[in-house]
Amino acid sequence: MTGFGLDDLPLRDELRGKSPYGAPQLDVPVQLNTNENPYELPEPLVRRIAERVAEAARTLNRYPDRDAVELRTELAAYLTRTGKHPVGKENVWAANGSNEVLQQLLQAFGGPGRTAIGFEPSYSMHALIARGTGTGWISGPRREDFTIDVAAARRAIAEHAPDVVFITSPNNPTGTAVDAGTVLALYEAAQAAKPSLVVVDEAYVEFSHRDSLLPLIEGRPNLVVSRTMSKAFGAAGLRLGYLAAHPAVVDAVQLVRLPYHLSAVTQATALAALEHTDTLLGYVEQLKAERDRLVAELRAIGYEVTESDANFVQFGRFEDSHTAWQRILDQGVLVRDNGVPGWLRVTAGTPQENDAFLEAVRALKKEQQ
Numbered sequence: 591m592t593g594f595g596l597d598d599l600p601l602r603d604e605l606r607g608k609s610p611y612g613a614p615q616l617d618v619p620v621q622l623n624t625n626e627n628p629y630e631l632p633e634p635l636v637r638r639i640a641e642r643v644a645e646a647a648r649t650l651n652r653y654p655d656r657d658a659v660e661l662r663t664e665l666a667a668y669l670t671r672t673g674k675h676p677v678g679k680e681n682v683w684a685a686n687g688s689n690e691v692l693q694q695l696l697q698a699f700g701g702p703g704r705t706a707i708g709f710e711p712s713y714s715m716h717a718l719i720a721r722g723t724g725t726g727w728i729s730g731p732r733r734e735d736f737t738i739d740v741a742a743a744r745r746a747i748a749e750h751a752p753d754v755v756f757i758t759s760p761n762n763p764t765g766t767a768v769d770a771g772t773v774l775a776l777y778e779a780a781q782a783a784k785p786s787l788v789v790v791d792e793a794y795v796e797f798s799h800r801d802s803l804l805p806l807i808e809g810r811p812n813l814v815v816s817r818t819m820s821k822a823f824g825a826a827g828l829r830l831g832y833l834a835a836h837p838a839v840v841d842a843v844q845l846v847r848l849p850y851h852l853s854a855v856t857q858a859t860a861l862a863a864l865e866h867t868d869t870l871l872g873y874v875e876q877l878k879a880e881r882d883r884l885v886a887e888l889r890a891i892g893y894e895v896t897e898s899d900a901n902f903v904q905f906g907r908f909e910d911s912h913t914a915w916q917r918i919l920d921q922g923v924l925v926r927d928n929g930v931p932g933w934l935r936v937t938a939g940t941p942q943e944n945d946a947f948l949e950a951v952r953a954l955k956k957e958q959q
């Protein structure tokens with residue numbers, strides 16, 4: 591069948607003419623474009639994963655633990671240890687990446703006739719998952735320096751009365767973190783307007799100078815903190831995200847999750863990784879130091895840099911960011927063009943990868959002078 595394309599299918603109207611999430615997966619020497627951790631898993635952990643997966647394999651004839659109780663218990667223990675707030679398994683829910691957690695939240699709290707707001711530029715999947723779940727999307731404002739203007743954000747919430755409010759801290763792609771006061775002010779506005787669910791997306795929080803906003807869930811049943819093992823745990827390939835919230839939110843997502851959504855292999859692997867939390871988080875300090883080096887060196891070269899609390903740095907400004915992206919790629923370094931006019935984003939890699947990136951952008955600066 592030639593000449594037959596997407597547009598010829600009986601596709602939902604709101605999906606027509608749209609593109610899928612598309613960070614390019616190119617085979618180049620230095621890949622600094624998807625905010626992954628650059629370090630491979632340590633051998634003792636690889637062996638432990640193999641052991642736990644072998645154990646799980648014996649009973650793959652059975653469905654996995656539908657409620658992932660052991661895994662949620664261990665995730666709760668990790669949060670309690672690091673988040674300055676005690677949580678139990680009843681506060682925690684896990685899914686295949688925090689993207690799936692966010693999708694389940696929008697399935698339960700968004701949907702047709704409902705809306706969600708995010709303060710943009712921010713993580714593009716929030717809007718895409720909204721679209722996929724039939725939730726209307728509202729693009730809220732940020733200041734020129736990419737911080738959230740609390741008064742403007744409160745006005746937007748009061749005006750639109752969204753059902754779900756996304757606050758990404760640290761924010762992707764800008765690296766900007768928010769303080770507890772900002773979350774509290776927006777939570778209050780969201781409760782007054784609707785009430786609505788406020789989701790604090792903390793995918794990068796382990797890299798932040800600030801503490802997690804997790805303690806704010808206390809006494810606020812409409813506040814959710816979402817997390818992932820893709821970044822600080824260096825396990826993007828595992829696909830394991832989780833949330834912490836009032837137990838009622840955990841009950842709510844169970845209304846929409848597919849039964850047995852977390853495979854026994856995923857649960858076994860995540861449990862093995864959690865046994866090695868301290869080793870994995872050891873890389874976080876190294877990456878934070880590399881992030882700070884990238885900020886300092888980019889500024890020394892003459893680029894503008896947005897203050898970053900994450901494992902990546904937004905830098906600019908470029909007259910044409912796509913051409914700049916291509917020139918950096920021509921030198922074997924893949925960074926990310928998030929479509930923020932004038933800016934690109936680079937993930938902190940190994941010292942050698944970062945050196946290669948800095949060399950490429952130094953050359954680009956010379957070209958452009």
Ligand code: PMP
Pocket residue numbers: 624625686687688689690713758761762791793794817818819820826829830831
């Ligand atoms: N939230 C933010 C802000 C992100 O940047 C990402 C990944 N890029 C995610 C959530 C999703 O991560 P994952 O599904 O791998 O947990």
